[in-house]
Structures are given as C-alpha cells and as structure tokens.
Amino acid sequence: MMCTMQDSVTEFEIIKRICSGKTTRDHRVLIGPGDDLALIQASAPGESSSGSDRMLLGVDQLVDGIHVDLSRVSLEEAGRKAVCRSLSDVAAMAGRPVATLVSAVVPAEWNDGQAMALFDAMKSAADEHHAPLVGGDLAVHHEPDGRLTCSVTVVGAPSDIGVVSRFDAEAGDGLYVTGELGGSWRGRHHLDFTPRLAESAMLLAILGNRLHAMIDISDGLGRDAAHMVERSDLQVIIDAESLPCREGFGVQQAVGDGEDYELLFAASGDVPEGLGNCAVTRIGAFKIKDDASDPDVLLRQNGDLSDISRAGWEHQSR
Amino acid sequence: MMCTMQDSVTEFEIIKRICSGKTTRDHRVLIGPGDDLALIQASAPGESSSGSDRMLLGVDQLVDGIHVDLSRVSLEEAGRKAVCRSLSDVAAMAGRPVATLVSAVVPAEWNDGQAMALFDAMKSAADEHHAPLVGGDLAVHHEPDGRLTCSVTVVGAPSDIGVVSRFDAEAGDGLYVTGELGGSWRGRHHLDFTPRLAESAMLLAILGNRLHAMIDISDGLGRDAAHMVERSDLQVIIDAESLPCREGFGVQQAVGDGEDYELLFAASGDVPEGLGNCAVTRIGAFKIKDDASDPDVLLRQNGDLSDISRAGWEHQSR
Numbered sequence: 001m002m003c004t005m006q007d008s009v010t011e012f013e014i015i016k017r018i019c020s021g022k023t024t025r026d027h028r029v030l031i032g033p034g035d036d037l038a039l040i041q042a043s044a045p046g047e048s049s050s051g052s053d054r055m056l057l058g059v060d061q062l063v064d065g066i067h068v069d070l071s072r073v074s075l076e077e078a079g080r081k082a083v084c085r086s087l088s089d090v091a092a093m094a095g096r097p098v099a100t101l102v103s104a105v106v107p108a109e110w111n112d113g114q115a116m117a118l119f120d121a122m123k124s125a126a127d128e129h130h131a132p133l134v135g136g137d138l139a140v141h142h143e144p145d146g147r148l149t150c151s152v153t154v155v156g157a158p159s160d161i162g163v164v165s166r167f168d169a170e171a172g173d174g175l176y177v178t179g180e181l182g183g184s185w186r187g188r189h190h191l192d193f194t195p196r197l198a199e200s201a202m203l204l205a206i207l208g209n210r211l212h213a214m215i216d217i218s219d220g221l222g223r224d225a226a227h228m229v230e231r232s233d234l235q236v237i238i239d240a241e242s243l244p245c246r247e248g249f250g251v252q253q254a255v256g257d258g259e260d261y262e263l264l265f266a267a268s269g270d271v272p273e274g275l276g277n278c279a280v281t282r283i284g285a286f287k288i289k290d291d292a293s294d295p296d297v298l299l300r301q302n303g304d305l306s307d308i309s310r311a312g313w314e315h316q317s318r
Numbered sequence: 319m320m321c322t323m324q325d326s327v328t329e330f331e332i333i334k335r336i337c338s339g340k341t342t343r344d345h346r347v348l349i350g351p352g353d354d355l356a357l358i359q360a361s362a363p364g365e366s367s368s369g370s371d372r373m374l375l376g377v378d379q380l381v382d383g384i385h386v387d388l389s390r391v392s393l394e395e396a397g398r399k400a401v402c403r404s405l406s407d408v409a410a411m412a413g414r415p416v417a418t419l420v421s422a423v424v425p426a427e428w429n430d431g432q433a434m435a436l437f438d439a440m441k442s443a444a445d446e447h448h449a450p451l452v453g454g455d456l457a458v459h460h461e462p463d464g465r466l467t468c469s470v471t472v473v474g475a476p477s478d479i480g481v482v483s484r485f486d487a488e489a490g491d492g493l494y495v496t497g498e499l500g501g502s503w504r505g506r507h508h509l510d511f512t513p514r515l516a517e518s519a520m521l522l523a524i525l526g527n528r529l530h531a532m533i534d535i536s537d538g539l540g541r542d543a544a545h546m547v548e549r550s551d552l553q554v555i556i557d558a559e560s561l562p563c564r565e566g567f568g569v570q571q572a573v574g575d576g577e578d579y580e581l582l583f584a585a586s587g588d589v590p591e592g593l594g595n596c597a598v599t600r601i602g603a604f605k606i607k608d609d610a611s612d613p614d615v616l617l618r619q620n621g622d623l624s625d626i627s628r629a630g631w632e633h634q635s636r
Contacts, residue, residue, distance in 0.1 A: 026450040038452035042475040053370040059419040059453045065460045099358050101377040103469040132344040134356035135377045142383045151421040151469035157360040
C-alpha cells in the first residue's frame, strides 16, 4: 500500500521549486505555498491592515484515473469529493470557508447533463459548507479519450484567534487525531467524508494557543506527520496500539492508506477526548531528534520502532 | 472568423446554470458569477465590514488545442498568457492584483524541465504584475496523448473608489476602447499583451463615477459589447469608421477576432484620448432599444447597420 514517486514529473519537485522562488518576497504573502493553504493580506505593503483583509487560499485538482475512478464513482461523488478535499484544507488551517471556484475540462463525449451533474454536485457541497461557488470555467477535451480534469480553488477567512500552520509543533507536544483511520479508499470514506470544519473551530476555541500545529490527513498518517516536522528538528513517535483504526482495518492501513481527511494536530496540555460526536485520540508525541539523520516519524509496535515517514500515497498510482 | 457554439457541452449553458442557482443567496457574494470577476466579502453575514475584507475572484483555463497551440507556441508564452488573461479580468473590474493560484495536468511525456518552464513563466508573469503565485498543484496525464490543461485563479482587491461592473452602462454613454483591435491571433498579440491594469486604474481615477461599465475584450468586440447590455434594455451602436484597427487588419477582424485584451468601457462626459502611451478611442454609444427584440449590438458601416452581437469566438475551435 505504499508507493514512491515514479513519474517523470514529480509534484514534489515542482512545489519545492515554487516554494523556494528567488523573486522578491511579497510582504502581502504571510504564509506561502507549502502549508495546507497560503495566507495573504490584501493591503498593499506600507498600508495599515486591520487583519480583516487576510485570506486563506489554496488550489487542488481532481483527475479521473488519479484521484477518482469515474468507472466506479458517480459524477455526484466526484464533484463532492473535489470540493470537500479543499474545504478540509480550510479546516486544517482552523479557518472559515468563504468561497469556492471550480474549473473543469470534460471528456468530448459528455453531454450537458453530465457536465451539469458534476457542477451541481460541486455547487451543493460548496453551499453546504458556506463556501459559495463564485466562479467557474468549463472546456471540452478535443482528444476522444481525454479524461476529466477538475481544479478547485478555495478561499477562507482566518479565525480571529489566528491561523494554525502545519509546521509549529513543539517538543513535548502530544500528537492527536480526530475520527478513525484506514480503509478510506476501499471503504469509500474518501467519497463521503465531512470536512472537519466544526471540529477545527472547536479545537481552536478550546485549546487557543496550545493548539500548535495542524494538518489534514490526505497523503497518509506517516507522510503527513512527516510534513509537520519537515522544517524543524523534531521527530514524531506514534504508538501503534493507540491508533483509532476503522472497523475492518489495521495499523498498516491506518498508517498508510491516506485520504482520511481527519485532523492531525500537535497540542500541549489537556486535550478533550471528543468534539461533539467526533472522537479525539492521542496517538503519539513530538521530541527533539537525537541526531539530525534520525527518521522524521517512527511507529512503536510490540516494542519495535519502524520508520513510517514515507508511509502514504503520492496520488499518482490510483 | 466568426463561429458559433457547436460542442456537445456549451460553456454558456453551464455558466448560466451556475449563475441562476436556486440555493440560498449568500450575503457575502456582492457580485456573483457572470461579470469579469466575482466580488466577495469575507465577513460573515451580520458582522460589520469595513470594506477591506472584499476581494475579486475569478478562474480561467488554458487548454492546449483550444486557447493555445503548443506545436506553435513556447511553454513560456503559454504560461505567460494563462496568467495575463486572468489579470486582464482584474483590470476590467478596475481592481488591483493580490495573488494568483495555478494548477496544471501536464502530458505524460513531459520532463521536469518542461513543467518547470511552464510554472516559472506563470510565476514570472504573476510577480511582474504584483500578483504573487501563492498556490500550485500539478498532476500528470495517464493517457499517452493527454494534452496540457491549466487553470488560473486570480485574486484582486477592489479599488477604494469601488468596482466597475460590465453591466452598468447607461443610455447616452459613449463606448470607448483602449489600444488597437484585430489580428491578435495571427499577429501573436494574444501571447505578448500587457494586462491594462495601469490604464484601468487611471481611468477610474480620472472618470470616477462617470466610468459606468467596463469589460476586457476576449471573445471579440461584438460579443463582448453584447455582454455589456445583456442584463439591460440598452443597445450598442458602433461606428466602423472609428475602429482603431491594428495595422494590416480591417473592420471585420477588429469586430470579431477577439483576444485583444483591451478595455471596452462605457462612460459619460469627457474622456481622455489617451492614457500614457495608450490610445483611447470613442467607437460608439449606448441607447435604449426601440423594441425589446432589437439586436444588442449594431455596426454602422457605409450607411448600413448590421447585427454583430454574435461576432467573436466561443474559444472552442482554435
């Protein structure tokens, strides 16, 4: 269930290149690419900003054959998933959804009804989570076997308390996760999950500045925990026995399946065991690495430690 | 040079469907889909808004074989065009660019260098116009002949004076255009135009609330002038003799070629004949239709009147 990047063009390399851009840094970019979403301030540099002109922004694609398989998934499910994945990123930043924009290139053989089913599903999901669809663009593939490509941009507003980056965990923090993990793809959870927006807002309200870092699990627990420490000297140690595995699935699936769209967060002090109907489970802790070459994420199981920093999906092989 | 919609899925129908959505209207959407960009207020309904939390948003795609032909155009040119088209929409709303997000699905045979050339070109164009690239997503086609699809989301800030919709022309207004028209595709203007951001800001500063309506010419003069009156009882009459035709091209090209990315605007009173190095030409006027069934846009040439409301491109056949 684990894979590595094999394509001629790797997303990782491109994103890294964009992140490390050498052009003049723009003072309006408060958090750049690399986190779940970027944080932007609309005011021109030099102008005073009240904070109300700050927005969270991100874009994500859904491609038939990579993120969904339209031979097994309805257009309604695909459209819903495309929007909810992006809203999960708003939850990961502890933000509030504001708006959604979608674009798609659809197969040449589609009829109007199919295109409308897709857009209606995206619009419904966006409306349901108070992120109204305010822009759309549609094109039709010229090649006879061109498959659906779909891009979703999400706009969020940061909480008044602030945003929660994925990178700011501290040594001694506990690692927590909402809900259950594993089997998302086989169990179709990846098609009907609810973005953890309410839970995220509750967490921030309850924990305040003890909520140090947060990410949503899309790649997989191993890879996403590794993302949390990639800019620090921290190591994550996860206890296999504590993992809230979905019924019918085990530790391996919980660690590596991905697409759980649960919140994975670092916090200090007491953390509630539930948020409404949603369980919260402590699954590990952060410590400073003994050596810089130590693995980013270790799984402790039956007394053994294994490196799970690369456990998860690159989203190229589904 | 004129074409009509022939594809099984027509953008027009989809966009119309989105615009007329029956779900609860969201009070944060001040201008919805249908204008060059949407205008959104981030504050939740009921909260007071200082106006600084308003943003302009839009999304546009660039597809190989539709909007560019990568057998004749470099990746640098394609990337630049993708971003500049979106920035031209910010100009049309008299806004200020804030940020850009891009996503692409690239052909399976591309190497890293090709993907980076495309993203670098988009990043450069975005930086050049102070719309830093803050989000990106990349995927690779699985089909061997899948062609480049690229989506650009642009975020703008409205001017302190306000935004300029495409729909608010008044009877008696003059119709004006910046620069020259026609031959954009054959002359490659569509690959190296500069979004009219500076001119747009000057126009708003000079004309204030006499600048009633504005759009950028992408579909073509005929179709875009028709867009300006589609929600009103107005008719546009354009004088062929006044058209600022690009050297080597005539009235037919100026009316129907499209992709000029010039500003087309409605204003009352005196209008300057130039903005810096950019000419401004009065090419027609708005009047109330004698009959509701009258054409939206007429061209007066040698004493004859012809309906040019459909003159332009649907962007499906290039």
